[in-house]
Amino acid sequence: MRKLEEFFQFLDKDKISQSESDLYRHSRDESFHPWIEPDFVYFPENTEDVIKVLKLACEYEVPVTPFGAGSGLEGQAIPINKGVSLNFDRLNKVVEFSPEDLMITVEPGITRLQLNEYVNKHGLFFPIDPGADATIGGMVATNASGTTAVRYGSMRDQVLDLEVVLANGSVLHTGSKAKKSSSGYHLNGIFTGSEGTLGVITKITLKLHGIPEQTVAARCTFETPLECAEAAQAVLMSGIQVMRMEFVDAESIHQVNKYGNYTFPEAHSLFFEFAGTTNAVEEEAHVVEELMRDFGSKHWERASNSKERAELWKARHELAYAxxxxxxxxxxxxxxxxxxxxxxxxxxxxxxxxxxxxxxxxxxxxxxxxxxxxxxxxxxxxxxxxxxxxxxxxxxxxxxxxxxxxxxxxxxxxxxKMKYQLTEHGDAVQYMKSIKSLFDPKGIMNPGKMFY
The missing domain is CATH 3.30.70.2740 (Alpha-Beta Plaits)
Structure with missing residues (x-):
């Protein structure tokens, strides 16, 4: 406790919370892992606040666990060694927006929906959609992807540059504003997906994309999950660049019907979304419909306007809640x-x-x-x-x-997923641990995550 008392005296009191509600909120995410409350929560308002906290945390060897929206599913935001939970609610501004360059720089606390609300009026959108209204910082930290990954990839494919505060309080940039680079090691790739174990991300420069002219959604059913997967593979092999392609099994459709009092066909289902120019989208939807019929599909439905698309996709979007x-x-x-x-x-x-x-x-x-x-x-x-x-x-x-x-x-x-790292990566794990030690020699950054 003495460490924490000394720690507190150097921080702005209006940015610290030890309220019961804040400690409870920051003790958990959406996973089933046991909840652990931090010693206190800190609400930085700028990069300088983060630098101050990390310099002190390094000096007093206090664990630091970043916290975004708390929507993670593997316990990344749970402060298992207590210490300070770093909340980004106040670090949520747009820093720079360059629509002509299809680029934006934001602070980590802005959410996916807030970002799209800001850029949509300029005919642009940010495509990565993990389902939850996660913070952009959290999405970078976990290398989130989601329903549009089949076309746009993951967060790692969208990040141009990160401003990162390291465990000792020093600041580095991992990239540039150029769309590509062959210069140096790929630090964007190392920090995207690092889950707060290497440093704290304070600014994020992202690629943006033009809103498609036309969007069409469709759904069909099959007798077995195997048939759904084989049909999905056939679509990919055909070269059609679908915007989304999702599978939902019959048991989940039944659960959604029960949850929302719907009447969707209770069969193993594929959901599609096509986006682009009107002519191209119509042709792609027609080709996929014919392809699905060849694979024995039933109940083909399609929708073009936003209300119909939302209705058609309900079974997928509400599945987890169901x-x-x-x-x-x-x-x-x-x-x-x-x-x-x-x-x-x-x-x-x-x-x-x-x-x-x-x-x-x-x-x-x-x-x-x-x-x-x-x-x-x-x-x-x-x-x-x-x-x-x-x-x-x-x-x-x-x-x-x-x-x-x-x-x-x-x-x-x-x-x-720590238990699978050695099986998946083998000898590479020791080099990953070496990277961790290089950036965080005292082990204060989100300790107890990623590796045993």
Whole structure:
């Protein structure tokens, strides 16, 4: 406690909180990992505030855990060693906007929806959509992606430059405003996805994209998850650049219908979104419709205006809420990503593992880039159910690694995926740990995450 008392005396009192509500808020994220409250929460308002906190944290060896919206699913924001939780609610401004360069620089606390509200009126948008209204800083920290990854990739593909405050309070920039560079090591790639373990991101320069002229959504159903995955693979092999391509299994559609009193066809489903010029979109939608019929699809529906598209996509957008509203249940799940050729096999395995476990859950996700999820519901007071849920996750993660994929396509490592790092990366883990030691020699930056 003496360390913290000395720490406090150098900080602005109006930026510190030890209120019960703030400590509770910063003790958790959306994962099932145990909650741990920080010793206090600090609300920086500029880069200089972050520098001050990290210099003091380095001197007094106080752990620092960045906190965005708390929407993460692997415990990255949980301060497992207590210390200070660094909240970015007040660090949420647009720093520079250059629409003619398709570029914007923002502070980490701005959210995805706030960013798009700012740029949409200029005919531009930021495409990465993880579902939740996450902060841009958190999305960089976890290398988030989401439904549009099949066309636009992940956050790592959108970042031009980061301003990062290191553990000793020094500041570096990882890139430039150029669209590409062959100069030096790729620090953008190292810090994007580092989950707050190497430094604190204080400014982010991003690529923007023009809003497509036309958008069309569609949905169809198949008899089995395997058929859905094979059909999705065929779309990718055809060369059509879909905007979104999502899979939702029949069990999840049933749960959504029950949750929202809907009447969607309760069958394994593929959802599509096509975007671009009007002629190109119409042609792509027609080709995919014919292709899906060749694969035996049913219930093909399409929608062009925004209201119809939102209605058609409801079953996908409300899926997580449909499961998580269940009283007395906790949720966990996998988010593996595999080579496209292995997708049908892994999707089928995910459904089989769920059925073998006897637990309620679903298989769904962004099959357009080989990334899909399971959600497994279990009674947190029942150790047997908890073990079954974890077994389902681990078997899917290990199989994904075995076939050349990864244990996490977008949620990140945090606490839940540390156990797979050595299996996935082998000897490379020791070099990753060396990078951690180089940037954070005292181990104060989000300790206890990424690696054992």
């Amino acid at each position: 499961y998580r509203h269940m009283k007395g249940k906790a949720s966990t799940g996998a988010d593996v990503c595999v080579p496209i050729s292995k997708l049908p096999e892994l999707v089928d395995l995910g459904r089989t593992l769920l059925e073998d476990s006897g637990l309620m859950g679903g298989v769904f996700g962004h099959v357009g880039d080989g990334n899909f999820h399971t959600i497994v519901m279990f009674d947190p007071t029942d150790e047997g159910e908890k073990e079954k849920a974890e077994f389902t996750n681990s078997q899917l993660a290990l199989k994904a690694i075995e076939v050349g994929g990864t244990c996490t396509g977008e949620h990140g490592v945090g606490l839940g």
